[in-house]
Amino acid sequence: MEHLPVASILVFLPLAGALLLVPVWKQPELARWFALGTALLELALVGYLFSAMPATAGTATPLPGYFLWEDLPWIGRIGIRYTLGMDGITLLLGFLTAFVTVVAMLVSWRAIGERVAFHYFLLLVMESGIMGVFLALDLFLFYLFWEVMLVPMFFLIGIWGHGRRIYSAVKFFLFTLFGSLLMLLAIIGVYLIHGSQTGSYTFALSALTTTRIAPGVACWLFAAFLLAFAIKVPLIPLHTWLPDAHTDAPTAGSVVLAGLLLKTGAYGLIRFAYPLFPEAARMFTPVLLAAAVIGIIYGSWLAYAQTDMKRLVAYSSVGHMGFVALGIAAWTPVSLSGSVLQMVNHGITTGALFALVGMLDERTGTREIGAFGGLWGKVPLFAAFFLLFSMASAGLPGLNNFAGEFLILAGSFRVFALPAVLAIIGIVLPLVYTVRLVQEVLFVTERHCLVQSDLSRREGGVLGVLAIIAVYLGVHPAPLLAILKVPVALLTAGAGGMP
Amino acid sequence: MTTAELWTVMPLAILACGALVVLIFGAVAPGRHGTAVGACFLLGAALWCLHQPPSTATSSLGLALTPFARFFTVFFSLTALLVLLLSHDYNERRGVAGEEYPATILFTVFGMGVLSASVNLLTLFLGLEGMTFGFYFLVAIDRTRPESGEAGMKYLLMGAVAAAFTAIGIALVYAGVGTLEIGAAMKALSAMGKGNPVLLAGAGFLLAGIAFKVSLVPAHLWTPDVYEGAPAPVVAFLSTASKGSAVAFLLLLLAAAGGAGPLRTPIWMLSLLSMVTGNLAALLQTNLKRMLAYSAIGQMGYIALALIVIGEGGFGAAAFYVVAYTAMNLAAFGVIASLTGGSEPAALEDYRGLGYSRPFQGGVMALAMFALAGIPPTAGFIGKFFIFTAAIRGGEVALAVIGILTAVVSVYYYLRVVVNLYMRPADTGSAPANGTVPEYVALACAAAVILFLGIFPGPLTELIDLISR
Numbered sequence: 001m002e003h004l005p006v007a008s009i010l011v012f013l014p015l016a017g018a019l020l021l022v023p024v025w026k027q028p029e030l031a032r033w034f035a036l037g038t039a040l041l042e043l044a045l046v047g048y049l050f051s052a053m054p055a056t057a058g059t060a061t062p063l064p065g066y067f068l069w070e071d072l073p074w075i076g077r078i079g080i081r082y083t084l085g086m087d088g089i090t091l092l093l094g095f096l097t098a099f100v101t102v103v104a105m106l107v108s109w110r111a112i113g114e115r116v117a118f119h120y121f122l123l124l125v126m127e128s129g130i131m132g133v134f135l136a137l138d139l140f141l142f143y144l145f146w147e148v149m150l151v152p153m154f155f156l157i158g159i160w161g162h163g164r165r166i167y168s169a170v171k172f173f174l175f176t177l178f179g180s181l182l183m184l185l186a187i188i189g190v191y192l193i194h195g196s197q198t199g200s201y202t203f204a205l206s207a208l209t210t211t212r213i214a215p216g217v218a219c220w221l222f223a224a225f226l227l228a229f230a231i232k233v234p235l236i237p238l239h240t241w242l243p244d245a246h247t248d249a250p251t252a253g254s255v256v257l258a259g260l261l262l263k264t265g266a267y268g269l270i271r272f273a274y275p276l277f278p279e280a281a282r283m284f285t286p287v288l289l290a291a292a293v294i295g296i297i298y299g300s301w302l303a304y305a306q307t308d309m310k311r312l313v314a315y316s317s318v319g320h321m322g323f324v325a326l327g328i329a330a331w332t333p334v335s336l337s338g339s340v341l342q343m344v345n346h347g348i349t350t351g352a353l354f355a356l357v358g359m360l361d362e363r364t365g366t367r368e369i370g371a372f373g374g375l376w377g378k379v380p381l382f383a384a385f386f387l388l389f390s391m392a393s394a395g396l397p398g399l400n401n402f403a404g405e406f407l408i409l410a411g412s413f414r415v416f417a418l419p420a421v422l423a424i425i426g427i428v429l430p431l432v433y434t435v436r437l438v439q440e441v442l443f444v445t446e447r448h449c450l451v452q453s454d455l456s457r458r459e460g461g462v463l464g465v466l467a468i469i470a471v472y473l474g475v476h477p478a479p480l481l482a483i484l485k486v487p488v489a490l491l492t493a494g495a496g497g498m499p
Numbered sequence: 500m501t502t503a504e505l506w507t508v509m510p511l512a513i514l515a516c517g518a519l520v521v522l523i524f525g526a527v528a529p530g531r532h533g534t535a536v537g538a539c540f541l542l543g544a545a546l547w548c549l550h551q552p553p554s555t556a557t558s559s560l561g562l563a564l565t566p567f568a569r570f571f572t573v574f575f576s577l578t579a580l581l582v583l584l585l586s587h588d589y590n591e592r593r594g595v596a597g598e599e600y601p602a603t604i605l606f607t608v609f610g611m612g613v614l615s616a617s618v619n620l621l622t623l624f625l626g627l628e629g630m631t632f633g634f635y636f637l638v639a640i641d642r643t644r645p646e647s648g649e650a651g652m653k654y655l656l657m658g659a660v661a662a663a664f665t666a667i668g669i670a671l672v673y674a675g676v677g678t679l680e681i682g683a684a685m686k687a688l689s690a691m692g693k694g695n696p697v698l699l700a701g702a703g704f705l706l707a708g709i710a711f712k713v714s715l716v717p718a719h720l721w722t723p724d725v726y727e728g729a730p731a732p733v734v735a736f737l738s739t740a741s742k743g744s745a746v747a748f749l750l751l752l753l754a755a756a757g758g759a760g761p762l763r764t765p766i767w768m769l770s771l772l773s774m775v776t777g778n779l780a781a782l783l784q785t786n787l788k789r790m791l792a793y794s795a796i797g798q799m800g801y802i803a804l805a806l807i808v809i810g811e812g813g814f815g816a817a818a819f820y821v822v823a824y825t826a827m828n829l830a831a832f833g834v835i836a837s838l839t840g841g842s843e844p845a846a847l848e849d850y851r852g853l854g855y856s857r858p859f860q861g862g863v864m865a866l867a868m869f870a871l872a873g874i875p876p877t878a879g880f881i882g883k884f885f886i887f888t889a890a891i892r893g894g895e896v897a898l899a900v901i902g903i904l905t906a907v908v909s910v911y912y913y914l915r916v917v918v919n920l921y922m923r924p925a926d927t928g929s930a931p932a933n934g935t936v937p938e939y940v941a942l943a944c945a946a947a948v949i950l951f952l953g954i955f956p957g958p959l960t961e962l963i964d965l966i967s968r
Contacts, residue, residue, distance in 0.1 A: 158922040
């Protein structure tokens with residue numbers, strides 16, 4: 001394995017799989033299996049890396065903490081390089097990417113009836129794009145993947161979506177692009193400042209983090225990065241694309257959006273925005289804290305008001321991602337580990353919830369909470385999973401979200417007591433809407449139950465694996481935290497520790 | 500003129516002779532071979548150009564095959580070659596017969612080649628007008644459609660005014676500096692331009708004249724009408740090579756002047772107005788060709804932005820964007836041409852569901868739209884990236900931010916095309932025409948260039964580095 005360009009394979013294997021779908025374009029069944037095979041292969045590769053990681057971390061790579069590293073000149077004249085690397089943080093997020101893609105494929109196995117190959121083609125292209133975002137360590141390369149991953153999602157929402165699918169798809173695209181293009185200007189700005197200081201023009205992250213930037217300029221540049229990433233996370237008040245996109249997307253699209261795309265925003269903050277502009281980030285900390293706390297409370301509040309289950313889950317994402325942002329804003333080792341862990345947790349639980357809602361939608365054609373009732377008696381298997389993931393999402397101790405939220409609160413309380421205390425409200429609020437949701441859908445028996453069939457073996461299997469991971473991460477997150485320890489320590493040490 | 504001098508401008512001579520040969524060929528053996536003969540001459544001129552070592556030796560013709568001229572002559576010849584491939588079956592379906600079409604294309608390329616090779620303001624003017632002269636015919640060539648004639652008339656009137664502006668500009672510059680040699684005239688202009696009203700007026704008239712050709716706001720009004728009326732392959736040529744040669748004209752002059760100098764403020768305003776007006780007006784269009792016309796105005800605004808900072812990498816950025824833009828527009832208008840049966844699919848609604856009923860053309864159109872919108876990994880993204888890098892390096896941060904914001908606006912209308920292609924159900928009525936092999940070849944070439952430049956821009960940037968010296 002040492003001589004294989006593993007990082008490149010991780011990024012381009014799904015793309016290659018997508019291109020190989022072209023010959024079977026007209027054979028939906030083959031296309032499904034082919035795509036699933038590719039995604040499983042990718043998952044196996046990431047799984048293998050878990051075992052290879054501790055052995056080689058930091059020994060064979062130019063940067064500490066990284067255990068995969070590839071660096072080739074690409075557009076030499078202007079200093080653009082093809083640099084991919086993987087450390088503990090991206091190992092977890094890469095695993096999440098590969099896993100959630102498999103989940104997204106399986107939950108849309110029967111729901112997508114037309115243009116099947118195109119659907120799986122897009123899912124695989126998106127997996128490539130997201131992997132690229134997580135692995136790229138050259139700002140230009142990162143930006144390229146960052147925009148590339150928008151396109152498949154735009155098509156997924158616009159072609160197979162529900163309701164106002166085209167409106168939502170275009171809104172999603174424009175919102176994200178607006179932030180991204182300003183970030184592009186900021187990237188160019190850092191590149192030129194670094195080049196004029198040192199004489200070597202480069203987009204390499206490791207070089208650009210050493211740039212000394214005048215505080216006034218740095219604030220503007222950081223603001224552009226923050227805008228791009230905050231739209232993606234999303235932070236209040238830049239979240240308005242999210243409920244539309246999540247609600248109108250097909251199930252696979254919602255799963256990938258919530259499970260992966262939102263994570264790229266938080267990841268961008270951790271990997272790029274903070275290390276590039278530590279001083280400016282410190283100045284913006286109150287802004288980020290406020291946005292995070294308001295997001296936690298306001299997102300939950302809005303979730304409570306929803307009658308469409310998909311919208312409810314979408315707004316709950318706003319709240320959960322607020323926690324992630326809080327952990328990033330505090331920038332302590334504990335809170336940052338919590339944030340990364342919470343990104344994985346949120347990907348698992350929210351992905352599962354979107355899958356569950358999608359299954360209801362597939363069976364009945366509606367997602368209104370009021371249309372369901374008494375599922376506990378009718379479809380016990382479904383109800384059990386629904387209860388489990390709802391509780392996990394609400395942060396019940398022993399399930400995965402609790403571990404992440406606890407770490408974030410513990411880590412940020414020491415440095416920012418008030419926001420952390422306010423965020424605790426955000427632990428209670430999800431319980432309110434979740435209990436209401438569970439009660440109405442599962443236990444109210446007066447209403448006529450539309451759902452007739454319980455989970456199929458495929459659905460049960462997917463949810464079963466998700467449940468095992470949710471419980472495992474809730475009970476025993478230590479192995480993951482061990483993986484995160486070194487990279488998080490390196491990140492927080494570089495900033496000199498936040499006040 | 501000696502034989503040796505003729506050799507130095509041989510590629511241009513091939514183009515000019517080619518135009519005549521195609522015409523004679525049509526008289527001797529009338530038929531449908533004009534395209535093939537014309538294509539051979541274009542390819543021949545391009546190959547000769549590549550084979551001949553560049554030199555700065557000036558002939559008494561006022562021409563020199565500089566690296567700049569070599570690059571652009573090859574580029575224009577190949578563009579015209581693709582346009583011929585796109586035109587052949589289109590013209591057959593639309594009933595545009597005769598060898599005058601390929602002959603005029605060749606003559607037009609000859610004009611472009613002369614323009615890029617000129618070392619003298621007069622030959623520069625002749626090249627520009629030779630090219631425009633060809634387009635007067637081409638725009639109006641579809642006599643069965645009244646719109647084509649109307650577009651031709653509009654283009655002729657506007658072109659005549661623009662030519663007058665350019666000629667007066669050249670006359671005033673000559674009056675001011677006493678030479679027609681581009682290098683000397685432009686150096687004198689930048690050296691003593693500020694205090695010399697005659698020179699300033701001359702430069703202003705020149706810029707106004709060329710702004711018509713580039714269709715920069717406020718000299719853009721002809722563009723939507725001409726794009727809408729002219730046949731699609733002609734628009735493909737007009738919007739790429741003619742814009743490209745107008746930009747080459749400006750590059751030649753501004754590079755010789757060593758920067759935008761006193762023209763900075765006017766070009767700044769032209770760029771700003773074009774980016775804003777073009778991209779906002781495109782939002783309102785329901786006709787694809789009109790929409791692309793306004794999009795072209797916006798895109799030219801970006802190139803104008805690069806021209807302001809020509810000394811800080813703007814030269815390379817503008818030249819790169821010309822190539823990228825040519826590939827993107829050839830693809831977009833090529834798809835329109837290849838879908839034309841009895842009539843051109845004009846309204847955006849005509850493209851509903853085409854991504855499925857005509858997967859290849861739909862895919863190329865979608866790629867062209869994403870490229871024009873500046874989404875990676877396409878040539879459009881890299882081109883915009885170079886332009887904005889140059890702009891920030893040159894200190895034009897405000898204009899760069901405005902440019903980026905208008906680019907976000909532009910994405911909306913480009914996406915509307917993609918939405919129609921893939922996300923709206925097709926009408927059950929007649930599906931548009933299916934393309935032919937030459938059209939597929941041309942579209943595939945354009946698409947390949949878009950992707951190749953988007954992923955490996957290195958070779959082209961190195962080539963452009965060579966010509967900017």
